[in-house]
Amino acid sequence: MTRYSSVLDLIGETPMVDVSALSPNPNVKIWTKLEGRNPAGSVxxxxxxxxxxxxxxxxxxxxxxxxxxxxxxxxxxxxxxxxxxxxxxxxxxxxxxxxxxxxxxxxxxxxxxxxxxxxxxxxxxxxxxxxxxxxxxxxxxxxxLYQYANPANPKAHYEHTGPEIFADVPEITHFVAGLGTSGTLLGVGRYLKEQNPDIQVWAIEPPTGEMVDGLRNLDDGYIPPIFADLGGAEILDRKTVVRPRESIEWTRKMTELGLFVGISSGAIMAGAVRCASQIPEGQAATIVTIACDDGWKYLSTGAWTDDIDTVVDRASKVIYF
Amino acid sequence: MPVSIRLPTVLRPQVGGQATVQIEGSTIGEVLSTLVAEHPGLSGQVIAEDGALNKFVNIYVNDDDVRYLQQLDTPVADGDEVSILPAVAGGAN
Missing domain, CATH: 3.40.50.1100 (Rossmann fold)
Known part of the structure; x- marks a missing residue:
């Protein structure tokens, strides 16, 4: 179908691209789902x-x-x-x-x-x-509507993103995505584990940086209600932090494959590479990641063009996840 | 063998204002027990009364959250970096 009556009908059914050329392990394939193709530009x-x-x-x-x-x-x-x-x-x-x-x-x-x-x-x-x-x-x-507590957030991923991923890459062994509201990980993770309980779900976080310095006490900490309500701890198999330098480096590396994606997508790719490097030798695996958005919204950060130390310093001060 | 533990600003007053302390131990549980024994002001903050991790605290060993490794049994080795961080919303994306 190439004619649409509404832009809202363009949401979802995003393409999956092979990025295995960036895999550190020849037995591990990596695919990324280009969510920047959605009409307002993100997952x-x-x-x-x-x-x-x-x-x-x-x-x-x-x-x-x-x-x-x-x-x-x-x-x-x-x-x-x-x-x-x-x-x-x-x-x-x-x-x-x-x-x-x-x-x-x-x-x-x-x-x-x-x-x-x-x-x-x-x-x-x-x-x-x-x-x-x-x-x-x-x-x-x-x-x-409170996306952090609204089950309609993970539901979108359980009903659409998850099934799209499993239809495109049924051989998936690992799903690697960013952790913000936890909606993507919960919705996609639950759907995938229902299809194949052996699928591993990895959450990638940005470092909290200066943000946690603003907290007055530990009870100012925050866990998204949907994460607690929907058994997030059971769905995740691993949670790991990717730092700004690695995020920027992988955001840049993805351009080698023609992919101009946002900085969180670079962080998630770095996480996928870490995951691939931990697969035991001789074992095959297929990782699927999410590229949350494209790079346009981050051009002002100089992420692709400025000196990497300057960019990393800048990235430490802005929210890019 | 000592590991380096990085503390969030909010907990530093309990350890004399230091950002990082060196503690001996072979698992996260051992290291945290020693930390609390040496700095009793941290009692009840990192480990809850039932002996589990405080739910608003995340502990990382070299950037991996120990809740998804072996929790308090997660092994640590000389030179590992342990971070104690309050749980925060990672970003609304």
Whole structure:
């Protein structure tokens, strides 16, 4: 099908590309799913559509009714995707955005007419979540879809991303993805383990860096409610941190294969390479990773063009996951 | 054999303001027990009263979360870097 009645119909069914040329182990194949092909540019298009459509099905949002306001914390991609969906459906979106995200993320929110409420960069995503929860409590008339706690987030991946991956790469042995809200890992991970319980699920995290220095006590720590509610600890087999230097290096290496992807995709690729290097000699494996978005939103960070030490220093101060 | 333990800002006052301490031990459990014995102010912060890891704390050995290795039985060796970090939302992507 090449004719679509709505941009929303373009969400999902993203292509899978062989990146085994970057595998350190000749017996391990690596595939990456290009989520940057979604219309608002990231894997979060799937989540935004699922959150809004579930709210409409539940009667929380009413298509066409006036003055409906949504509020959501986001370091970028969920906000951008929600802004696009809300623009099309006539809802007003307020996004609580940490100050230290790339300028392109901020501009894209404005492109789709979202209102930005700034949260302190030093508090990272935790600070944005905290502020959004506070504002939602003060304004019960606003709709708070809360991607960190909404089962419609992992559901999008359980019903679509997971089945797409298994249909394209049924020989998959390992799934490697980024850990933010945990929606991708929970939804895809659960679906894949139902098809084959031997499939290993690896979570890749960015270092928390200066963000945790803003925490006043350990109870300021945050575990996404969906992670706890949906048995995240049982779905994950491994959780590992990839640092900014490795993330940038692999983001650059992916251009050798013609792939211009975002910095979190480089981090996830670095994690996949680490996973491949730990497969015992003589054992075959097939890793599938997610390339969450394309590189456009990160050009201002100089990630591909500036001196690597400068870029790493800069990346340590912005949220790129 | 000592391993290096990096502490988050929020716990540093309990260890005299140091960012990193050197502790002997062959598993994460041993290392954390010694850490708490030497710095009683950390009692109840990293390990909960039931003896399990505090759920809002993540412990990493060379960047791998020990919850998905062998938990408190995860082995450590000379020169390993252990980080204690509060759980945070990794980013909303």
């Amino acid at each position: 979060k298009d799937r989540v935004a559509l699922s959150l809004v459509e579930q709210a409409e099905a539940d009667g929380i949002l009413v298509p066409g009714a006036p003055d409906q306001i949504l509020i959501e914390p986001s370091s970028g991609n969920t906000g951008i995707a929600l802004a696009m969906v809300c623009r099309m459906k006539g809802y007003h979106l307020k996004v609580v955005l940490p100050t230290n995200v790339s300028i392109e993320r901020r501009q894209l929110l404005e492109v789709f007419g979202a209102e930005i409420i700034e949260s302190p960069g030093s508090e990272g995503s935790n600070g944005a979540v905290r502020m959004a929860r506070g504002l939602a409590a003060e304004h019960p008339e606003w709709v708070f």
